[in-house]
Amino acid sequence: xxxxxxxxxxxxxxxxxxxxxxxxxxxxxxxxxxxxxxxxxxxxxxxxxxxxxxxxxxxxxxxxxxxxxxxxxxxxxxxxxxxxxxxxxxxxxxxxxxxxxxxxxxxxxxxxxxxxxxxxxxxxxxxxxxxxxxxxxxxxxxxxxxxxxxxxxxxxxxxxxxxxxxxxxxxxxxxxxxxxxxxxxxxxxxxxxxxxxxxxxxxxxxxxxxxxxxxxxxxxxxxxxxxxxxxxxxxxxxxxxxxxxxxxxxxxxxxxxxxxxxxxxxxxxxxxxxxxxxxxxxxxxxxxxxxxxxxxxxxxxxxxxxxxxxxxxxxxxxxxxxxxxxxxxxxxxxxxxxxxxxxxxxxx
Ligand SMILES: Cc1cc2nc3c(=O)[nH]c(=O)nc-3n(C[C@H](O)[C@H](O)[C@H](O)COP(=O)(O)O)c2cc1C
Numbered sequence: 457x458x459x460x461x462x463x464x465x466x467x468x469x470x471x472x473x474x475x476x477x478x479x480x481x482x483x484x485x486x487x488x489x490x491x492x493x494x495x496x497x498x499x500x501x502x503x504x505x506x507x508x509x510x511x512x513x514x515x516x517x518x519x520x521x522x523x524x525x526x527x528x529x530x531x532x533x534x535x536x537x538x539x540x541x542x543x544x545x546x547x548x549x550x551x552x553x554x555x556x557x558x559x560x561x562x563x564x565x566x567x568x569x570x571x572x573x574x575x576x577x578x579x580x581x582x583x584x585x586x587x588x589x590x591x592x593x594x595x596x597x598x599x600x601x602x603x604x605x606x607x608x609x610x611x612x613x614x615x616x617x618x619x620x621x622x623x624x625x626x627x628x629x630x631x632x633x634x635x636x637x638x639x640x641x642x643x644x645x646x647x648x649x650x651x652x653x654x655x656x657x658x659x660x661x662x663x664x665x666x667x668x669x670x671x672x673x674x675x676x677x678x679x680x681x682x683x684x685x686x687x688x689x690x691x692x693x694x695x696x697x698x699x700x701x702x703x704x705x706x707x708x709x710x711x712x713x714x715x716x717x718x719x720x721x722x723x724x725x726x727x728x729x730x731x732x733x734x735x736x737x738x739x740x741x742x743x744x745x746x747x748x749x750x751x752x753x754x755x756x757x758x759x760x761x762x763x764x765x766x767x768x769x770x771x772x773x774x775x776x777x778x779x780x781x782x783x784x785x786x787x788x789x790x791x792x793x794x795x796x797x798x799x800x801x802x803x804x
Contacts, residue, residue, distance in 0.1 A: 504533025589622025689740020
């Protein structure tokens with residue numbers, strides 16, 4: 457897990473990639489992922505139309521902190537020209553990789569011809585990759601689902617074609633769009649894709665432990681595994697995957713990491729947006745038997761993040777010095793505070 461690999465010229469220090477997740481993959485999440493062992497992190501999908509129209513909120517997604525690299529910014533859209541223009545802006549913003557979303561199953565996205573729809577429109581998909589790869593110097597990668605319908609094998613035809621026109625790496629989440637998140641990821645298909653292309657393939661879907669990560673890498677020949685839901689409120693899962701002897705966090709460590717995440721999110725999103733955004737994270741962090749269940753409910757009902765912080769410190773006083781230590785260790789990141797959007801879309 458701790459060996460490096462490359463996407464084009466970009467060196468990725470570990471075999472673990474943090475998944476793009478709409479409404480989750482803010483800068484605070486990505487920076488935390490890097491600290492806990494992800495070799496590559498990715499923004500949530502960013503609307504190409506939003507960039508084209510210089511939507512201020514969309515542009516907020518293009519903020520890159522110094523300690524995020526290597527970082528991919530993911531775009532979704534369906535027209536080659538605007539996608540190429542958006543990719544140029546992503547490159548100018550400092551992303552190391554431009555990733556394209558050809559997997560989002562949400563209707564709001566698919567009905568525009570973007571996301572998973574492109575799995576069944578190989579000509580448009582190839583035109584987009586071709587145009588984007590022409591437009592930027594950084595590597596262009598694509599994230600796919602297996603196809604639209606259950607049982608589809610569309611990714612096996614599309615993947616090699618996208619590599620021919622310039623994709624430097626493919627990530628496969630081997631569920632159909634129809635499946636959304638039900639059933640299991642069929643990594644037999646990932647193994648087939650690996651055998652068909654000569655670029656690195658990343659395996660996404662249902663990797664939540666070191667054991668499973670090793671199984672998937674061995675069974676598929678993929679260059680890396682991607683972890684999404686398993687890392688929500690649980691950066692320790694990332695550490696467990698990359699380090700053989702990682703230990704479970706103490707209550708104090710969990711509270712400290714959550715307080716840091718709260719502070720970083722507020723810096724990034726502003727108090728109002730952050731307090732809504734953070735509610736789902738309280739359950740993710742405090743679950744798994746780490747804190748009593750009613751405690752989470754209590755936090756969700758508090759009005760402001762400073763109150764949440766006070767309540768966390770009261771429950772785990774040892775966290776106070778841990779937060780100070782963490783803040784002293786991490787670089788301060790970029791200092792711009794723009795209102796960032798939390799996407800209403802969700803998925804890939
Ligand atoms: C809340 C949520 C949001 C997601 N948003 C995106 C996205 O913006 N772009 C994308 O390519 N995939 C997205 N995905 C899919 C994940 O990147 C990943 O492929 C999928 O969750 C399977 O991996 P997992 O089992 O490790 O979660 C999202 C998944 C979830 C759960």
